[in-house]
Amino acid sequence: MKDDQRFGLNAHVKLLGPLALDGGGSLAPVEIAYESYGVLNADASNAILICHALTGDQHAASNHPITGKPGWWTRMIGPGKPIDTDRFCVISTNVIGGCMGSSGPETDSGDGTPFAMRFPVITIRDMVRAQALLMDHLGISRLHAIVGGSMGGMQAMSWAATYPDRVKATLIIASTSRHSAQNIAFHEVGRQAIMADPNWRGGDYYGGGKTPDAGLAVARMAAHITYLSEQGLTEKFGRQLQNRETKTFGFDADFQVESYLRHQGLSFTDRFDANSYLYITRAIDYWDLAEDYGGVLANAFRATKTRFCLVSFDTDWLYPTAESRTVVKALNAAGAAVSFVEIASPFGHDAFFLDVPEFDRVVDGFIRAGGL
């Protein structure tokens, strides 16, 4: 496998397709940017697929090419870590619709220009089908495990429902089986902020010149609030002022929390494409797993042999514990082998990226239980 160009860092493949999409159209070719860590064994039985969240990408355990920062899950993936690259071949892909090399609004539509808003609206299941094409390409017929948090958890659920024979174990973290009205509402705020930016120009901003950074930054700021807990914000910032003794009685970022959010918004625009943000939030809004199974979530998992583990965090108000419990309930009704724990953490929805040792032990135990 050493010389196999299909594996390693910064990999990219253009698959023929066509990929039939839930929205009616199709995508061909299907470009997928991905990385792998660790070595695939002879019978290709040790692959673990990592699914990223809304603004994540394939750089889960390698330095990010734009920011230079360590990957978003280096604390979980690596030699001797809970997702152990000494034992497993870990594959991390950029979802279609994304902006880090997989087919998306930024990629070539076939006529030499980017798709922009001509890119088809996609769903979580479309992302998953594209990943399945990649697994075919890599010669992996069955995944040892699939792991994802937030939108990644939706992909993991969709995998288990769509390809029950291709997934031995599914780890779903801080996720939900459907996007609620409140979730959709927050996304709509973000999309409207992007579309209200004069530089968005109907999505046609790729030719050089200005990009809708202001709109994208506001979208990120609004979303970022939903990833943190009130407790976390209070502990981190309280009402403390930013580099000043007193209030200015103006609209500068007086408060530390304002300064922090502005920074989050701005730095996000360096690494993310506004149109991708529109497409991926739309895909998440369309997410309602039960809808495809006659409105009964348990039907999505009938006769499944897959082991499941769900983890929620007590301060996550974006996808609160009740959402995980709904999935657990359905899995119990379907007779699936399921574990579930709500872990205490002050970090809100983002806890799965952060230092929560109990979470590491749970992931380690669940993965180990599958053998290898």
Add this chain to the structure above:
Amino acid sequence: MTILRPDLAIISANIAPGARVLDVGCGNGDLMAALRDDKGCDARGMEIDSGNVSAAMARGLSVIQGDADVDLLDYPQAAFDYAILSQTLQTTRRPDLVLEQLLRVGRKAFVSFPNFAQWRIRVSLMWGGRMPVTQQLPARWYDTPNIHHVTIDDFRGFLKERSVSIEGQWFLSGGKTTSAAGANLLAEHAVFLLSR
């Protein structure tokens, strides 16, 4: 191999190999691990304490964080060969409803509990005039999780009233089994195997 608590050892010894088992109030998963490793059972667990759930999950067991009073409703009828409730009955809000659910989700049910009519407890209450604090029931009246104390005779009466059949019964004193005769006075713990 972990040495099981005496009531769990009895339960484990009387479960058929390869059975599907739900351990309600499974703690850190000692019984589940024994059933999985020694008997090849498909064991699932439910536990209210998140630290215990994590510990059991770290052993590779399938455990959900849940409450016996509420979450047994989620399982289909006869989903398990055995549903187990060890040392948990007396901590539930509605033991009667929990037992109904136990016998619904399991074809058979194991129930173990500390006997509140054991003579030491009687003596303590009779002569001390205070809620007993014993080795088996070490908590004090205000911090005890045991909110529904029950005696062996209470339990038998309850089973009769609800037409639940007793398929097996074991009584423990000082970690050893004792006879059924006089169990209500002599036994510290009881283990029942029940069916509908």
